[in-house]
Amino acid sequence: MKAIPLSIEIIGLLAATLTTSSFVPQVYKIWKTKSAEGVSLTMFLMFFSGVILWLFYGLYIHSVAMTVANVITASLALIIIYYKFKLK
Template sequence: MKPEAVTALGLVAATLTTVSFLPQVLRTVRTRDTRSISVGMYAAFVTGVGLWLIYGLLMQDVPIVVANAITFVLSGIVFLLKLRYG
């Protein structure tokens, strides 16, 4: 597989996994209802995504950086709302 195709595959995967967070973020922002959200899960997830972001930056891997930067912000919003309204 050509490097460009591998990058494109990574970008498609990154887009799909990142976009999957939008419904949760929009619902949580709109309703402020965080009762069903696990603070432990989101703490671990946001930390893991942050580490993936650092890894992607160190490796200079665009799909990893883009996906994890966006996912870090989106999951961070839900995490902060959980801490505030939880």
């Protein structure tokens, strides 16, 4: 695979920053309200599994943005899943 040009990697990194950090306010909301009731467990279990596959995809196509983003997103999704079980 040819490496992805830097300009496109910058768009990817910006995309990654947004989609990944978007989970932070959700984790914060759950932590602050001490409730994960409004959040769907099915959503986060499916999402987590999908992110793990995207990680393999990103690694294969040598995409720095996708690899970094998916490692962090998977971790944040896992925190939400943990809260969902802990607070129920």
